[in-house]
Amino acid sequence: MPTYDIAISFAGEDRPLAERLASFLVAKGLNVFYDEYEQANLWGKDLYVHLSRIYKDEAKYCLMLVSEHYAKKQWTNHERRAAQARAFAENSEYILPLRLDDAQVDGILDTVGFLDYRKVSEEKIVDSIAHKVREYNRANGITYEFVKVEDVFAKQGIGPKGGQPIKDSDMRTTCPACGTEQLLSEGVLSLDDGETIYSCKNGCQPVVVVGRPGVVAWPGRGFRLGDYVVRNVRDIIVRTEEMGAAMLIPASSAALMKKRPVG
Incomplete structure (x- = not known):
C-alpha cells in the first residue's frame, strides 16, 4: 500500500504555492510528501534513488505543478519520469497536472485532464485532490482514518x-x-x-x-x-x-x- 496519499512535484520557484497546498492537504487529513516535511528522513539518502521510489511507488497520486520553471529543471524532470513510469505501468490517472502557465512539459499531453491554477481556487484544487484520494481508498478497500x-x-x-x-x-x-x-x-x-x-x-x-x-x-x-x-x-x-x-x-x-x- 502506498505510504503517501499525494506526492507534490514542483520547481523551486513555485515553492510558495506548493507549501500552501501541502498545508491545506494536511489539514484535510491527507498524508503528503512535500520535501520540507521530510528533511530528517531525506538526510543522508541517495536522493536520486529515493525520490524516484517516492514518485514511482509510494504515493497514490502525484500532484505536478506544471510551469515554465518545471519544464527546465533537472530534478523535476527526474520526478516526472518516475511518475510517468508509474502511470504507464498501471495505465491509470496517477499524475494530476496543475497548470500554472502555458508551458509545455514532455509527456504531459494537451489531451490529459488538468486543473488551471489561473482559473480554479486553491480550495477547489484541495477539495478535488481529497476527493480523488477518497475514491482511491474506496476502490482499494482502504478504510483507515485519522483520529486527532x-x-x-x-x-x-x-x-x-x-x-x-x-x-x-x-x-x-x-x-x-x-x-x-x-x-x-x-x-x-x-x-x-x-x-x-x-x-x-x-x-x-x-x-x-x-x-x-x-x-x-x-x-x-x-x-x-x-x-x-x-x-x-x-x-x-x-x-x-x-x-x-x-x-x-x-x-x-x-x-x-x-x-x-x-x-
Whole structure:
C-alpha cells in the first residue's frame, strides 16, 4: 500500500504555492510528501534513488505543478519520469497536472485532464485532490482514518461545560529535536499501522501519537482517554479562553517506543 496519499512535484520557484497546498492537504487529513516535511528522513539518502521510489511507488497520486520553471529543471524532470513510469505501468490517472502557465512539459499531453491554477481556487484544487484520494481508498478497500487529539477529547467530553470543544489549535507542545514550540494543529499528520502521528511542523520527528483503539499503554507510555492512548514526547499545555486554568498532559518517557521494555 502506498505510504503517501499525494506526492507534490514542483520547481523551486513555485515553492510558495506548493507549501500552501501541502498545508491545506494536511489539514484535510491527507498524508503528503512535500520535501520540507521530510528533511530528517531525506538526510543522508541517495536522493536520486529515493525520490524516484517516492514518485514511482509510494504515493497514490502525484500532484505536478506544471510551469515554465518545471519544464527546465533537472530534478523535476527526474520526478516526472518516475511518475510517468508509474502511470504507464498501471495505465491509470496517477499524475494530476496543475497548470500554472502555458508551458509545455514532455509527456504531459494537451489531451490529459488538468486543473488551471489561473482559473480554479486553491480550495477547489484541495477539495478535488481529497476527493480523488477518497475514491482511491474506496476502490482499494482502504478504510483507515485519522483520529486527532481533539477527536479524543470530544469523544470523552473533555472541555469547559457548555463551552466550545477543545481543538488541536488550543494545545501546545515542543519538539525535542529543534526546540520549536507549536500548536498541535500545526503538526504534520500521518498514519502508521493505524496510529495517528503528529510530526514537528519543521519535519524533525514525531511529537504526539494517538494509538489505535484498544491498545494498552504500559507505564511511561502515554495516557488512556477512553478507547485511545495519547502519547506525547513533551508536555502538552491545553488552554482556551473559557478555561480558568491551563490543563497539562505530562510527557510520556516512552512515547515513541514500539515494544514494551523487558524486565
